[in-house]
Each structure stands twice: as C-alpha cells, then as structure tokens.
Amino acid sequence: MIRSDTHVHSRQSHDGKLPIKELTRLAKQRRVDYFCTTEHCDFDLQYGRCRSPYKWKFLDIDKYYEEWKAAKSELDNDKNNTLTLCFGIEAGFSAKGTASEKYAEVIAKYPFDVVINSVHCVDGREAYFRSFFLFKSKCHAYGDYLNAVLASLDAPYPYDIVAHIGYIVHGAPYRDKALRYADFPDKFDAILKGIIARDKALEINFHHDMAPGRDIVERYYRLGGRKVCYGGDSHRGEICEHFEQFVSLIKEIGFDCYYIFKQHEAIRVEL
Numbered sequence: 370m371i372r373s374d375t376h377v378h379s380r381q382s383h384d385g386k387l388p389i390k391e392l393t394r395l396a397k398q399r400r401v402d403y404f405c406t407t408e409h410c411d412f413d414l415q416y417g418r419c420r421s422p423y424k425w426k427f428l429d430i431d432k433y434y435e436e437w438k439a440a441k442s443e444l445d446n447d448k449n450n451t452l453t454l455c456f457g458i459e460a461g462f463s464a465k466g467t468a469s470e471k472y473a474e475v476i477a478k479y480p481f482d483v484v485i486n487s488v489h490c491v492d493g494r495e496a497y498f499r500s501f502f503l504f505k506s507k508c509h510a511y512g513d514y515l516n517a518v519l520a521s522l523d524a525p526y527p528y529d530i531v532a533h534i535g536y537i538v539h540g541a542p543y544r545d546k547a548l549r550y551a552d553f554p555d556k557f558d559a560i561l562k563g564i565i566a567r568d569k570a571l572e573i574n575f576h577h578d579m580a581p582g583r584d585i586v587e588r589y590y591r592l593g594g595r596k597v598c599y600g601g602d603s604h605r606g607e608i609c610e611h612f613e614q615f616v617s618l619i620k621e622i623g624f625d626c627y628y629i630f631k632q633h634e635a636i637r638v639e640l
C-alpha cells in the first residue's frame with residue numbers, strides 16, 4: 370500500500386528539528402512513498418492580532434522554498450528514487466487583522482501542493498498553553514474552539530485540508546480532557562457538513578493523541594464525508610509513524626481510500 374503523510378515539519382518550522390534532506394533520507398528508510406513538508410506559517414500571530422505567551426521565529430518562506438527545492442532536486446537527480454516530496458504550509462487561521470490577505474498573497478506566490486488550514490488561536494489567544502484555559506469551564510473553552518474551527522472553514526484563501534480537530538485538548542487542564550461528538554453534536558455537524566460541502570479533506574492527526582477522535586471520524590463518514598488524509602504532524606522525522614493505525618481505523622469505519630495532494634489536486638489512494 371502507498372504510505373503517505375501530508376503533515377510534516379522540518380527545521381524551517383520554529384519547533385521542527387531536521388533539515389529537509391534528512392527528512393527525505395529518513396522517509397526512504399521508513400518506506401514512505403509520499404510526504405509533504407507543511408511548515409508553520411503563523412500569520413494569525415504575525416498579522417492576525419492573536420497572542421501567545423511564548424515568542425518564536427516566524428517562517429521565512431523564501432528560505433524554506435530554497436531548502437525544499439534543493440531536497441527535491443536531489444530526489445529528481447536520483448534515477449532510482451521512488452519518493453515523492455511535496456511543498457506545503459500549515460496556515461494558522463485568524464479572521465482578524467490582515468492574516469487572510471497575507472495568506473492569499475503567499476498562496477498565490479508560491480507553488481504549494483498543500484495548504485493546511487489549522488486553528489491554533491481561539492478568540493485571539495494561542496490555545497496550546499495552559500494560560501488559555503484560565504477561568505474557563507471545559508464546555509466554554511471547547512465550545513469556543515469549535516466555533517473557531519467552524520469560522521476557519523470560511524477562510525477566504527485556497528486551502529485543502531482541515532487539520533487536527535481536537536488541538537484544544539493538548540493544553541487543557543481538565544481531568545476528563547476528551548473532546549467528544551456527543552458533547553457538541555450540533556457544532557460538530559456544522560463543521561463536518563461544512564468540510565463536505567466545501568470538498569475539503571478531514572485530517573486525522575497523530576501528533577499528540579489522535580485528533581479528531583474515532584467518534585467524530587465515524588460521524589463524518591455517516592454524513593457522507595469520504596476525503597480523509599493522514600497527518601503525522603511530526604517534528605523530528607517520525608514520518609508515517611502511525612500510518613498502520615490510521616489505515617485500520619478508516620478501514621473499520623468503512624472508507625475504501627484516503628487522499629494526498631499535488632498542486633492542490635486531491636488524489637485518491639486505494640486502501
């Protein structure tokens with residue numbers, strides 16, 4: 370079976386560790402057929418009036434593109450190569466400020482294969498950190514997060530994948546942290562129907578725990594959603610680390626394929 374990962378970070382992301390050529394070397398070792406570097410593009414924090422308790426270096430897209438092209442041409446010059454390397458970004462959504470205009474600009478300028486639409490900030494604050502949850506009940510914090518995911522579907526720039534629904538769970542201080550379909554059925558239905566109506570792909574992300582959870586992926590399938598993709602979201606070269614888990618999950622639910630992207634075109638991969 371073709372093994373693919375549409376969500377990978379290199380050292381070009383502030384929290385990624387490895388050069389892209391090192392990622393291609395590891396990917397070959399791991400029998401990966403396709404992967405896409407999707408570096409953090411945090412215009413939500415840079416231009417979108419969102420705040421984070423930590424400051425980090427923003428992506429230099431020109432530098433990223435140069436490093437990516439060098440890794441790509443090394444693969445192209447190897448006549449025995451079977452690995453496909455694609456070029457993408459993970460775009461942190463903010464409806465405020467000029468984040469959307471900036472995304473539209475860079476997406477038009479660079480030949481991206483994949484744009485991942487991610488919600489990291491909720492009501493103007495990065496939700497990865499405990500400080501986000503101060504004085505908020507689980508219902509309040511998670512409800513606000515799902516509203517932000519729903520709003521992100523209307524991002525006024527081209528995107529392909531809706532990432533890690535459940536990102537909010539990571540930093541949550543609650544004893545029972547799980548984000549369940551049954552607790553927010555109307556919000557989830559609006560999001561899942563929105564993804565289907567816009568013909569976007571739902572990512573199943575394996576960075577922390579699986580996000581979204583099985584109950585949500587099952588609901589997506591029941592509503593008619595068929596476009597899923599594997600997002601390892603690795604930062605240290607663990608490309609396709611949970612791919613087998615992904616395949617058995619989606620097969621059990623009923624999917625007969627998953628998707629990868631080239632030049633924003635969704636390509637069906639049979640299971």
Ligand SMILES: [Zn+2]
Nearest residue numbers: 459487532533
């Ligand atoms: Zn993310």
Ligand SMILES: [Zn+2]
Nearest residue numbers: 376378459602
């Ligand atoms: Zn990521």
